[in-house]
Amino acid sequence: MPAPRLFGRRAAMRLLSLAPLIAAGPHVGRSQEKEIRFGLTPVFLTSDLELLASLKSYLERATGSVVKLVSRRIYQEITSLLLSGQLDAAWICGFPFVANADRLDLVAVPVWRGGLLYQSYLIAGRSHAGTRIEDLTGDIHAFSDPDSNSGWLVTAAALARLGTTPGRFFRQTFFTYGHRNVIRAVSSGLAASGSVDGYVYEVMSEVEAALVAETRVVVKSAWLGFPPVACASSQGSAPHIVRLREALTGMSQDHEGQKALSI
Known part of the structure; x- marks a missing residue:
């Protein structure tokens, strides 16, 4: 077929x-x-x-x-x-x-x-110097939703493997309740970095290119269902x-x- x-x-x-x-x-x-x-x-x-x-x-x-x-x-x-x-x-x-x-x-x-797979992206502002998750320490970080895999759990799990938690690792965190809102928060400087669905980020890079241009991908996760x-x-x-x-x-x-x- x-x-x-x-x-x-x-x-x-x-x-x-x-x-x-x-x-x-x-x-x-x-x-x-x-x-x-x-x-x-x-x-x-x-x-x-x-x-x-x-x-x-x-x-x-x-x-x-x-x-x-x-x-x-x-x-x-x-x-x-x-x-x-x-x-x-x-x-x-x-x-x-x-x-x-x-x-x-x-x-x-x-x-x-x-x-049938996608990735979680850790993104940061365009001028952010980070290249690893460790480089995001002390950031104000935007998450999508506490029940989101790519917008919360993937980052929290990565930090757990480093022996820390979002509350200790980041200076401040907040939920935007929308992956596009995470991108907007980072693009505008409201957050220095954020956790977002990779597929949302990739689509927005095509349909809202100017907004996404103010951000960059720091780390991509493993492939997820x-x-x-x-x-x-x-x-x-x-x-x-x-x-x-x-x-x-x-x-x-x-x-x-x-x-x-x-x-």
Whole structure:
């Protein structure tokens, strides 16, 4: 089966990678079924009304269900809604997915540059002299979210291997609750360094080049599993989840799905 086509640059900044893990055939219309409540984290640009409308329209046609898109400011809120049954599925981070592995099932994994992996970046201001994580000591450092793998856990784990903690290593830390906000904080000088998703940084280097030009990558992490779309383990085989999985994995093979990915 041919590999799915990846999304365009503009769609990547907005959708940040709901290209499929595997390709599927075109979807046929279905009668209206159970409403699907789909959670979106702050990685998603919820201010882009055109994209949200296009995504909602595609998913509703592809699943045969009314789809409600639910966004929250932080990962923990979305994860809590998912675990409590208030969401049917959600695009979450790898950290909460692993932390709740006994309670969550995989729905789909986005494709990034032809693969299922990404990296965490430690970034700094353009004039920062650091070349290693050790060189960031004493910085004001911006993290993304306390439940973010690349925006918190990777850096905290690296510091633990050095026998220290973020609170002792950095002069001050704060959470921006958005990977793009980390880049903005470092670019503006609000923070001297930051921890951010590599895929967000790479896309922003194309769509907001002037902003990213005020920063540079100091260290790249090992390759990590891409943030997944997940559901409660009790619902993994439920008909509406199966339809959602088919819709997501077939998105780039469907005309309307391709339209949403290209916005």
